[in-house]
Amino acid sequence: MVPTTEQPPRTEPRRRNRRPKACPPCRARKVRCDYQLPCRTCVRRQHPQLCSYNSLDRPLLTEERSHFEDAAGSLTDRIASKNPHPSRHNSPALQAQRQSWSGVEGAAIPSDTSLKDLAQLTIILDHTAKDATASCETDADTGKVTFVGCRALANIFRALLSYLPEHTIPPSTSVEAAFGLTNRTISQPFISLWNTTARVTVGDILRSLPSAEACLKYYRSYQQICHPFFPIIPDMGAFEGYLCVVLERLVAEADESSSSSTHLAAHLPRAELVRYALLFAVLASGCQSCLVSEGDHQLALSSRVFVACSFECLSLANHYVVPSPETIQTILILASVNCNDGNPSVSMSMLGIAVQQAQGLGLHCRCECTCGLPSCHCPQIWHPLWRAILIMDSNLSMIYDRVPITPLCDRLSCLQSLVCASHLEFQDCLFVLHSLQIQWQSLGGHNTRASIQGDVIESYLKHIAHLGQIARSDKSSLSSPNSVQATLEQLLFTVHLDFFEGILHLHAAIAITHSTETRVCHFHDMVSKFCSVMSTYLKLRRLSPIGELAWELNRASKSSALLLASFEAILQVNLSGRLFDQLPHLLSTSARRRKWRDEPATSSCSAGIKTLCRLLELKSGVPVEVTKKAK
Structure with missing residues (x-):
């Protein structure tokens, strides 16, 4: 008999674990x-x-996994106690929560989603509320310092990076660069293109203008693309009349016998110099619009030359001492051009000049209304220039989370103006929306770590919902647009409204004073609003160049995409559906547009694109190509 030896039990090959991160x-x-x-x-x-610890890099130990499951069970008991139901996993609240996970356009969540995922979400929200602090960092490429408040989406994204692998953002770049909050292009407004010792003549100014055909082309582009959404010049007819006069001078300058070139520009009346400055500002904005529609990178250089010429005319007019409405109009257009060119900090500096001059002229005071009511709340009681200043201040202070520089009345009176009005236009609704944003930004004050109570956030959410109902009512032109321009206005207002509401829902989700179920519901509402921002932005991009040109629209869509992609990569859940299939390629066209030969550093838009593509790769594991058509 052959002796048999007992074989040892066969062990499964052990996988080689990489070293966990500390x-x-x-x-x-x-x-x-x-x-x-x-x-x-x-x-x-x-x-x-x-x-x-990073949940993607460090696997849970056995005792930690059991502890996590116990925490999930206790969370289940807490939610079940607040919403008793025979089957807690099929309760209406949880079914609504599961449905809200689906996002838009084909997003789906597995049917076996348990409250363990909700517990993980709550842990992430707690971590975000604790670690989202103000930042003051120096850009590695430009050497400029940028301050961003703790409530800004950039710093909330910075707090989420601790759950993501290293090098999620491109190497040697910052979070501020990914969100477009640094000055990555040459800032032209505060320099002179002429020799400082030379005496600028009228001929020098006229020779800086392009041909008459090009001037008309840039003016039409500004009139059709930029002015309808950001009306700074109240009387476009008077401006056209002055443009015709300047074009006649430009044609006369071509004749060598003309003596206008010998006249010193400083000897011109101050009002004439300010009109030249305003003309150059309009040409810079119109040239920028043509850059978007035509794709000629040489137009970027021309636009910055026009900005420098406009500021030179303002300097000759001594605009710091004697402000005027035309000076404020010029500064606001130059600030908008610099913002679209990737220089938001320069725009904030110019905005401060415009605010001081507007207050010096008393434009921040209420105007007289024709309704005759003693307690008038009509939207037209504010000067048009002051409304334009407030809208720009709202956009810049929101993305940086800084204290606004434009004081305003209480938010209730702003909504009351819409309730009492018999007819509302796009600018009326947009002004009230940005007035609410100004009030929201003023809550934190100078304390960058101040937290806002949950009931305050809920009150602002009610005001935003009320504003949305008024904008969709029959007395608003946004309710049923009957033209292309009205459709574009409706889309633009939707982007601004949903973006602000998404930010409020995000802050309500990370507010520790709320219950767990309430915070999860606010998180789902935030996902829905940010998805609406991206989908509306895509529609706007297909209809008008303003979608690609306007900096505030690009930053709203990019910020929403970065935050949603971060939560998707961490939770491994599809929240946005198929929205990300088109967004990287569309945003990459903006990155290619801002690349031209004199740029000192990589475009901030490209840093945001690379970060978004990296997040999408972490979620799906498939490389994302955005530069297939780039040459």
């Missing part, structure tokens, strides 16, 4: 971490609340 405090100090939660180092240094 918690952020230990990794920053380059000290040993025992990978506990919290680790001994963080406990010894008395900051256990800072100890966290």
Whole structure:
């Protein structure tokens, strides 16, 4: 009989595990971490609340997994106690939550989603509320310092990076660059193209203008694309009359016998110099619009030359001492051009000049209304230039989370103006929306770590919902657009409204004073609003160049996409459907448009595109190409 030996039990081949990453405090100090939660180092240094791990890189240990499941079970009991139902996994609240996960355009969530996912979401929201702090960093390429408040989406995205792998953003770039908050192009408005020792003549100014045909082309582009959405010049007919006079001078300048070239520009009346400055500003904005529609990169250089010429005319007119409405109009158009060119900080500096001059002229005071009511709340009681200043201040202060520089009345009176009005236009609704944003930005004050209570956020959400109902009512031109321009206005207002409402829902989701179920519902509402921002932006891009040109529209869509892609990569859930299939390619065209030969650093738009593509790769594992057609 052949003896048999008992074979040892066959063991499965062990997979080689890569070394887990330490918690952020230990990794920053380059000290040993025992990978506990919290680790001994963080406990010894008395900051256990800072100890966290990347859920994508560090697998849960057995005891941690059981502890996590116990936490999920306790969360289930808490929600079930607030919403008792025989089957808590099929309760109406949770069914609505599952449906809200689906987002738009084909997004789906598996039917076996448990409250364990909701518990993970709550942990992420708590971490975001705790680690979203104000930042003051120096850009590695330009060397410029940028301050961003703790409530800005850029710093909320920075807090989410701790859950994502390293190099999620491109190397040697910052979060501010990914969100387009740094000046990455040459800033032309505060320099002179002429020799400082030379005496500028009228001929020098006229020779800086393009041909008469080009001037008319740029003016028509400004009139049709930029002016309807940001009306700064109230009387376009009077401006056209002055443009015809200047074109006649331009034709006369071509004759060598003309003596206008010998006249010093400083000897011109101040009003004449300011009109030249306004003309150059309009040409710069119109040239920028032609750059979007035609794609000629040489127009970017021409636009910046027009900006420099406009500011030179303002300097000759001594605009710092004697302000005028034409001076304010010029500064606002130049600020908008610089903002669209990727220089938002320069625009904030110019906005400060415009605010001081407007207050010096008393434009911030209420105007007389023709209704004759003692307590008038009509939208037209504010000067048009002051309304334009407030809208620009709202856009810039919101994305940076800085204190606004334009004071305003209470938000209730702003809504009351819409309720009392018999007919509402696009500008009326947009002004009230940005007035609410100004009030929201003023809540934090100078304390960058101040937290806003949940009931305050809920009140602003009610005001925004009320504003949306008024804008969709029969007395508003946005309710049923009957022209292409009205359709574009409706889309643009929807982007601004949903973006602000999405921001409010995000802050309500990370507010620790709310219940867990309420925070999850606000998170779903935030996803829905940000998806609406992206889908509406895509429609706007197909209909008008304003979608690609306007900086505030690009930053709203890009910020929404970056945050949604971050949550999708962390939670491994499709929240946005098929929206990301088109967005990277469309945004890459903006990145290619801003690349021209004199740019000192990589475009900030390209940094945001690369970050978004990296997030999409983390979610799907498939490389995302956005430059297939780029030459």
